[in-house]
Amino acid sequence: MLDFENLDPQVSLFVDEYIDSFITWDLILFFHENPYTVGSPSSIAMSIGRLGSDIEPFLERLTEKGILSCEFRAGNGAEAIYAYKPEADFEKSVVEFKRALKDRASRLIIVSKVLQKEARR
Amino acid sequence: MVNKSASEGDKTRVPTGIKGLDDMLGGGLLCNSIAVIKGAPGTGKSCIGMEYIARGITAYNEPGLIITFEEFPRQLYRDALAIGFDLREYEKENKLRTIFTTPAVFLREIQQPGGIFDRTIEEISAKRVFVDSMTQLERITQDPVQLREIMYTFLNGLLRYDITAMVTQEDAFITGNMSVAEAGLSYIVDTIIQLRYVEISSTIQRALFILKHRASDHDKSIKRMLITASGIDVQTAFEGREGILSGNPYLTKRLKKAEEFFK
Secondary structure (H helix, E strand, O other): OOOHHHOOHHHHHHHHHHOOOHHHHHHHHHHHHOOEEEEOHHHHHHHHOOOHHHHHHHHHHHHHOOOEEEEEEOOOOOEEEEEEOOOHHHHHHHHHHHHHHHOHHHHHHHHHHHHHHHHHO | OOOOOHHHOOOOEEOOOOEOHHHHOOOOEEOOOEEEEEEOOOOOHHHHHHHHHHHHHHHHOOOEEEEEOOOOHHHHHHHHHHOOOOHHHHHHOOOEEEEEOOHHHHHHHHHOOOOHHHHHHHHHOOOEEEEEOHHHHHHOOOOHHHHHHHHHHHHHHHHOOOOEEEEEEEOOOOOOOOOOOHHHHHHHOOEEEEEEEEEEOOEEEEEEEEEEEOOOOOOOOOEEEEEEOOEEEEEEEOOOEEOHHHOOOEEOHHHHHHHHHHO
16 A cells, blocks of 8 residues: 655645646656747657647646746747746756656656546546 | 957957867857757767857857757757756856757747747846757758758848857768768858768778868868767878768878788
8 A cells, every 4th residue: 555645745745736737747857858849839848758639738837837848839830838936945846756756656646646646537 | 269259369260169179260260150069960060050159158158049949948958968068057147148049930930020939038138149040940841942041131230239140060971971061050150160071991980071161271080079078079191091071081102001010
């Protein structure tokens, strides 16, 4: 049995607040590791090995939460361009999240939490 | 030694700071110009570009911008560390930005007044730009005329600012055949630095030479290039050998006779 109490409370809060899916998980880690990425949904999707149409709602949600910025470019093939604009505290939380992922027990708890959210969707 | 502000020296030159290269270039790259580094995969194009940016920051107090279309920034950070430069640290100090994007997005941004490129240059007062690699622009179009126009727009967009840029272009051939002007890039840029693999005594070595340096005298020799834990080291010319550009050089007659004499 997983004991959810064993997860660092700060990491637990971070997961509850931000990691609502495995795609969001991938996106946050990708932008954290490649912080000055500037991309369209399709180019970002390629970078994390997903489909552009699948990641678009999650990019929008991260933008609403102030983690990403989004600009629209007019013209042929107009599309949204996303960039990473996190607060310093958010970045610190991502570092803690990454650290927790290296611990097998913590990782299992996080995966379990995300699976529960995915199931509810 | 090169440890002085670039502006204190020859104002028409931007020293790369790379050991041995500035001497070949007559002091450095031309100010507000574009140099292309051409070579097959693994010859050291990205290492030269990263060191150009890193030396700009550490030796000349010139902030830099890296635009990467191929490698993830985390891979560049790792590779730069291996040759002695901590790019993440420079980013924390606001002396560097490593933008990861696609050629299509970047082309649009460079054309957009007040776009992300304009803002980034202003934010860190970038003086040096490194683009890796121009070969990726071929993802936008296969039409050679359109591709040339795109390259021209792209490079002129870079030159809107008071910056000096290095870009890379990949050669298709590991040794032997050598092309000059994919999509006309070689005609548009001011400097061409060519990297080659050379096979000598059953080992692969790297060679560097300056193919073009507009309106400038430069070293015409083909030099041995090493990638070390403290950066690029452009060494002496391949003495006593001919046919370096073929990738399979042979001993000059004089050296061959000398070798036979000592046998």
